[in-house]
Amino acid sequence: MQLQAFPCSPSSADQGIVHVPGNMFLVRHHLYKWKSHFRIDADGKFVEDQFFPKNLRSGRRFLRSIGASITCSNGIGKDPYIPSNEKISDARLIYAVAPAMGHNQESHPESHFRVPAIVNALEKMEMTPKFRGSEIIELQSFKPASVDDIASVHARAYVSGLEKAMDQASQQGIIFIDGSGPTYATATTFHESLVAAGAGIALVDSVVAASKNCLDPPVGFALIRPPGHHAIPLGPMGFCVFGNVAIAARYAQRAHGLKRVFIIDFDVHHGNGTNDAFYDDPDIFFLSTHQDGSYPGTGKVDEVGRGDGEGTTLNLPLPGGSGDIAMTTVFDEIIAPCAQRFKPDIILVSAGYDGHVLDPLASLQFTTGTYYMLASKIKLLAKDLCGGRCVFFLEGGYNLKSLSYSVADSFRAFLGEQSLASEFDNPAILYEEPSTKVKQAIQRVKHIHSL
Numbered sequence: 262m263q264l265q266a267f268p269c270s271p272s273s274a275d276q277g278i279v280h281v282p283g284n285m286f287l288v289r290h291h292l293y294k295w296k297s298h299f300r301i302d303a304d305g306k307f308v309e310d311q312f313f314p315k316n317l318r319s320g321r322r323f324l325r326s327i328g329a330s331i332t333c334s335n336g337i338g339k340d341p342y343i344p345s346n347e348k349i350s351d352a353r354l355i356y357a358v359a360p361a362m363g364h365n366q367e368s369h370p371e372s373h374f375r376v377p378a379i380v381n382a383l384e385k386m387e388m389t390p391k392f393r394g395s396e397i398i399e400l401q402s403f404k405p406a407s408v409d410d411i412a413s414v415h416a417r418a419y420v421s422g423l424e425k426a427m428d429q430a431s432q433q434g435i436i437f438i439d440g441s442g443p444t445y446a447t448a449t450t451f452h453e454s455l456v457a458a459g460a461g462i463a464l465v466d467s468v469v470a471a472s473k474n475c476l477d478p479p480v481g482f483a484l485i486r487p488p489g490h491h492a493i494p495l496g497p498m499g500f501c502v503f504g505n506v507a508i509a510a511r512y513a514q515r516a517h518g519l520k521r522v523f524i525i526d527f528d529v530h531h532g533n534g535t536n537d538a539f540y541d542d543p544d545i546f547f548l549s550t551h552q553d554g555s556y557p558g559t560g561k562v563d564e565v566g567r568g569d570g571e572g573t574t575l576n577l578p579l580p581g582g583s584g585d586i587a588m589t590t591v592f593d594e595i596i597a598p599c600a601q602r603f604k605p606d607i608i609l610v611s612a613g614y615d616g617h618v619l620d621p622l623a624s625l626q627f628t629t630g631t632y633y634m635l636a637s638k639i640k641l642l643a644k645d646l647c648g649g650r651c652v653f654f655l656e657g658g659y660n661l662k663s664l665s666y667s668v669a670d671s672f673r674a675f676l677g678e679q680s681l682a683s684e685f686d687n688p689a690i691l692y693e694e695p696s697t698k699v700k701q702a703i704q705r706v707k708h709i710h711s712l
């Protein structure tokens with residue numbers, strides 16, 4: 262079903278936003294309750310607690326049932342959402358969690374189990390503030406993105422149409438908002454998508470604030486969904502609702518004067534939405550590696566930007582079977598020199614974990630170790646080039662086990678700790694990488710971009 266505008270838009274109160282006197286408002290979407298309903302079993306497999314209420318499993322009526330409180334001020338004075346200088350100066354990592362528990366379709370790979378699976382793995386591996394003290398900060402409170410934030414990337418007609426469609430979604434339980442089918446919405450999708458984008462924005466604020474006081478600020482990681490990199494300026498696409506990373510890029514420019522933004526997208530699919538949003542923009546470099554021929558079929562090597570933006574889009578389709586060796590070479594020969602030449606003010610990362618060899622949606626051969634390598638090299642790159650300002654955004658990753666272990670190993674990289682990938686990765690399932698084809702693809706990109 263195509264997205265349509267409906268005359269009976271639900272009020273903001275129906276979206277879970279309760280207006281109170283003055284310039285304050287309160288949003289409730291308690292995150293804590295789901296934590297007690299999900300667990301990792303003895304094999305590290307993610308399982309749903311059998312006592313998890315049925316209405317939450319289906320994702321319906323979520324906002325009335327679940328909530329973390331987010332209090333928003335009128336914006337005057339010190340931002341209450343940014344951790345204090347003392348707290349942030351010790352941190353190596355700051356993350357925010359927006360699991361979108363109401364945005365779910367049964368049996369859909371982009372499910373509400375994904376973020377809880379990661380958080381549970383982090384807890385099991387003692388990678389949370391509870392175990393690490395000031396080394397790791399979880400940003401507990403943040404504002405949802407505003408419609409103006411979203412409209413810096415997306416058409417206002419799309420944003421208002423989606424909000425209006427929530428009425429239909431609440432009547433029907435689930436609707437499909439992308440003509441090609443796989444992108445669904447539930448009654449809470451609009452609000453939860455604002456929360457996801459807001460988490461990314463808040464991490465940009467925190468990392469930028471920290472970078473003013475220390476040379477090695479924490480890396481930000483937005484554990485959010487729905488994902489964003491397929492969402493095009495005119496609408497949703499490919500499980501994605503709002504372009505979280507693109508919205509954060511525009512925000513970094515507008516709110517912090519960080520003119521030059523370098524976006525690395527290592528999801529297995531082409532980040533066509535981000536690509537399109539900045540295709541003619543010389544100040545935002547978009548670099549995507551993806552599996553050749555995978556969804557949505559865009560991101561060919563000759564798609565390099567247009568007009569003033571010609572040369573600031575780089576697409577590298579990798580042959581199926583590419584793995585750790587390919588990606589390490591790509592980083593050293595393409596990503597690092599490109600970023601060094603561009604001289605960014607901040608690096609944002611569309612971190613998709615669906616290139617993992619165990620992921621069901623594609624056929625690259627990345628391992629947990631590949632994601633550790635990418636996280637440590639990107640952190641170093643940001644330290645060398647832009648004062649360490651760097652925020653990761655969760656995109657794909659549909660095998661809950663490889664997704665959560667890979668994110669946990671990325672966390673280890675940010676902390677400067679040794680990888681535990683060898684405990685998870687099984688080299689016996691890997692086959693030989695297509696090294697000749699990889700070399701050709703890399704040479705072609707180097708030639709086109711004069712690297």
Ligand SMILES: [Zn+2]
Nearest residue numbers: 528530615657
């Ligand atoms: Zn993907």
